[in-house]
Amino acid sequence: MRMSQLAQEAGLPTATVKYYLREGLLHEGRLTSPTQAHYDETHVERLRLIRALVGPAGQSIASTRRILAAIADPPSELDLLGIAHDAVTPRYPAELPTDRARQVVEGLGWNSAHCAPSTLGALQEALDGLEAGGFELSDETLERYASAMMVVAADEIAEIPTDSAEAAARFVILGTVLVEPLLLALRRLAQQTASAQRFSGSRQSG
Amino acid sequence: MRMSQLAQEAGLPTATVKYYLREGLLHEGRLTSPTQAHYDETHVERLRLIRALVGPAGQSIASTRRILAAIADPPSELDLLGIAHDAVTPRYPAELPTDRARQVVEGLGWNSAHCAPSTLGALQEALDGLEAGGFELSDETLERYASAMMVVAADEIAEIPTDSAEAAARFVILGTVLVEPLLLALRRLAQQTASAQRFSGSRQSG
DNA sequence: CAATACTGGATAGTTAGACTATCCATGTCA
DNA sequence: TGACATGGATAGTCTAACTATCCAGTATTG
Structure with missing residues (x-):
């Protein structure tokens, strides 16, 4: 297919498709002449993935480029997570x-040596933010949150496919990013459910 | 104190403080003359909160304004969550x-009538994003994720202070936003920990 | 085969968001 | 009194993510 049809399939203006091509998010089409190219189903899928990443997953164009690059050139299983997270x-x-952050991680019984510095930085910022908001989480609460997230994480790690490096990379990298909005949405729905139970039934829709 | 000192306490340029004043994020100081004003500790705290919201919590200026307004003018406990989430x-x-999204919520045994439309929309987008990335979550996985988030949510709802509407509003609204980066950071650290365990020990730092 | 429409690529322009810099008519204080 | 700071208004900057225009080169149609 040609660009205008590709754009239509993906529900995007051709100008945006051109932009993603320029930015290196979308691979080039097959040139049939110096000024004409053909695109196929892989381009449509890629565009859908790009939209998911820059939309719900909230990634920037630059971050999306890194993510796609990491999938295309899969690193070894050992440092997959590090690369995905970075x-x-x-x-x-x-x-x-x-x-x-280190102290919290160790307090949870995890080994901070296994943690990427950037992720520890993220934890530190989150803790600082809570402090700025006047929150103090008890150790027990933090522990409960951490073990809840460990349930999720252990599940994800266990499900990493082992058949190919490509599949593993795709799973880890996209899973890291695409599951985030899912978890946040589930949390809010759970809050609404728990709130409805606590205030026994009748709550106005908000 | 005057503006330059306020800015220094908060670690911000005075131009930015002026900007937050213009945008209505920071309450006015007490005018001591038509062109001079005094600021106090509440302004410093407010600035710290603003930085936490627009920084780690990733909120926009407009969203931050809504959040601060909701805290300042606390709604009833019944629709607190709705307002916080909206x-x-x-x-x-x-x-x-x-x-x-509705189907998933009902499948979890929650009542979709208790769920805000915007939150269901967020869940739907997250599910669509996963599908665009070629992920299919089994019902069991989804259930595990949901119950993990319910652990967190139930904890939060149970801890809503009951002494004053202000305190409750502050807790719910800021908790909703400020805990998000915490959970995401914990998830990544849990992934790294679980990964280190699975691949028995030696992983390069990423 | 000429007229028209469309294509891919290059380049420039737009929009929104979050600041940042400049001005200026007061204040303040040494 | 006079240098300097202040609050408020206004305009400018910077980045990210598009969006619009241009143009030479196909494809297509009558």
């Missing part, structure tokens, strides 16, 4: 001390 | 059908 985690100021 | 959830296209 591709996705914004840079934190290197001077941000992560003492408290 | 203040925070981006608008979803109204025509987006949420059939599947």
Whole structure:
């Protein structure tokens, strides 16, 4: 198919498709002449993936490019997560001390040596944010949250496909990013459900 | 204190403080003359909160304004969550059908009538995103994720302070937003921990 | 085979969001 | 008194993500 049809299939203006081509998010079509190209189903799928990443998953174009690159050139299983997380985690100021984050991680019985610095930075920022908002989480609460997320994470790690490096990379990298909005939506729905139970039934729709 | 000192306490340029004043995020200082004003500790705290919201919590200025307004003018406990979630959830296209989201919620044994439309929209988008990425979550996996988030949510709902409407509003609204980055960070750390366990020990730092 | 429409690629322009800089008529204080 | 700071208004900057225009080169149609 040609570009206008590709754009139509993906529900995007051709100008946007051209933009994604320029930005290297979408692979080139097969040139049939110096000024004409053909696109196929892989382009349609890629566009859908791009939209999912920059839409619900909230990734930037630059981050999406890194994610797609990591999938296309799969790293070894050993540092898959590191690369996935680094591709996705914004840079934190290197001077941000992560003492408290480390302390929390160790307190949970996890080994902070296994944790990427950028992820520890993210935890530190989250803790700082809560503090700025006047929240203090008890250790027990933090532990409950952490074990809840461990349930999710253990599940995900267990389900990493082992048949091919490509499949594993795709699973880990996309799973990292695409499951985030799912979890946040589930949390809110759970809050609404729990709230309805606590305030026994009648709540106005908000 | 005066503006330059306020800005210094918060670690921000005065131009930014002025901007937040203009945008209505920061309450006015007490005028001591037509062109001079005094600020106090509440302004410093407010600035810290604003930075936490627009920083780690990733909220926009407009969303931050809604959040602060909801805290300042606390709604009843009954529709607190609805307002908190609406203040925070981006608008979803109204025509987006949420059939599947409803079905998932009901399948979890929750009552979709207790769920805000915007939150169902968020769930639907998350599910669509996963599908676009070629993921299919089994019902069991979805259930495990949902119950993990219910652990978190039930905890939060149970801890809503009951002494004052202000305290409750602050807890719910800020908790909704500020805990999100915490959960995402914990999930990644849990993944790294689980991964290290699965691949028995030696993983390069990423 | 000429007229027309469309294509891919390059380049420039737009929009929105979040600041940032400049001005200026007061205040303040050494 | 006079240098400097302040609050408020206004305009400018910067980045990200598109969007519009242009143009030479096909494809297509009568």
